[in-house]
Amino acid sequence: MARKTEAKRVILEYIRKSEKAVSPAEIHHSHKELCDRVTVYRVLDRLVNEHKIHRIVNTDGVANYAACHSCSTMHQHDHLHFSCERCKSVTCLENDRVEFSVPNNYEVKEVFFTLSGLCPDCLNKS
Amino acid sequence: MARKTEAKRVILEYIRKSEKAVSPAEIHHSHKELCDRVTVYRVLDRLVNEHKIHRIVNTDGVANYAACHSCSTMHQHDHLHFSCERCKSVTCLENDRVEFSVPNNYEVKEVFFTLSGLCPDCLNKS
DNA sequence: TCTACATTTGCAAATGTGTTGCAATAATAA
DNA sequence: TTATTATTGCAACACATTTGCAAATGTAGA
Ligand SMILES: [Mn+2]
Ligand SMILES: [Mn+2]
Ligand SMILES: [Zn+2]
Ligand SMILES: [Zn+2]
Numbered sequence: 532m533a534r535k536t537e538a539k540r541v542i543l544e545y546i547r548k549s550e551k552a553v554s555p556a557e558i559h560h561s562h563k564e565l566c567d568r569v570t571v572y573r574v575l576d577r578l579v580n581e582h583k584i585h586r587i588v589n590t591d592g593v594a595n596y597a598a599c600h601s602c603s604t605m606h607q608h609d610h611l612h613f614s615c616e617r618c619k620s621v622t623c624l625e626n627d628r629v630e631f632s633v634p635n636n637y638e639v640k641e642v643f644f645t646l647s648g649l650c651p652d653c654l655n656k657s
Numbered sequence: 658m659a660r661k662t663e664a665k666r667v668i669l670e671y672i673r674k675s676e677k678a679v680s681p682a683e684i685h686h687s688h689k690e691l692c693d694r695v696t697v698y699r700v701l702d703r704l705v706n707e708h709k710i711h712r713i714v715n716t717d718g719v720a721n722y723a724a725c726h727s728c729s730t731m732h733q734h735d736h737l738h739f740s741c742e743r744c745k746s747v748t749c750l751e752n753d754r755v756e757f758s759v760p761n762n763y764e765v766k767e768v769f770f771t772l773s774g775l776c777p778d779c780l781n782k783s
Numbered sequence: 784t785c786t787a788c789a790t791t792t793g794c795a796a797a798t799g800t801g802t803t804g805c806a807a808t809a810a811t812a813a
Numbered sequence: 814t815t816a817t818t819a820t821t822g823c824a825a826c827a828c829a830t831t832t833g834c835a836a837a838t839g840t841a842g843a
Pocket of ligand 3: 616617618619620651652653
């Protein structure tokens, strides 16, 4: 049975309050006293398994995590993600869905749709 | 000015002949005497900049590379990719295009559409 | 063909992300 | 309260990718 721990509570709260998806390194840097770096990874794994957050692999290969909004029994994330090439931020575009055809003979379990370029912040500054 | 080197020629040829996208590690393992591991990375970077190949980040964060077919002046890859969770293979589904709406206030430069699950080979064996 | 020189390479070392083993700690069911 | 077991910290590991620098090499121009 899953236990309530401070690390889990604080990390989930942090992810839920964040505008952007966050990386394990970001979480650890902003909560140095909370727990070890390894614990961050383990807490994130648990939260993903409990459908509280989802994992987005950035275009540079680094994992980022964002809150789930309607994934009670299974993950359902067919929305777009935006990866900024300048500030490296990852944003869920929850309202932008994507249409595609499932290829023959493949069993699709998850989908990852990511656009990259410049986010609104970086676009303003340029 | 870009130079013709053996490493570059052989690596490009290998990628073009491959059915699946290939990782730097795969390239190096199958061409041990060709060049150093670091050179593989550098050659791949150059080939991407010259629009000869494109980079696909697998769902496990590892980079894979596949040949470009019509990217003379800039990369244009709005096709689907499939990432097999069992054998880790990455396949370009060049014929499967994706429809999406460009979000407001974002400047989109590249798109990455990846499905994950089981590829035909692994589906057969299960 | 020869030469100058920028590009490319090898090697060693570093960085960064993520994982694993194990003993100590702490949440919670009973 | 106590027993059970999930969770944690720490050290060590695995692996992908990058960096610095000196040596090698491709090629434009003499
Ligand atoms: Mn999302
Ligand atoms: Mn492709
Ligand atoms: Zn940005
Ligand atoms: Zn497969």
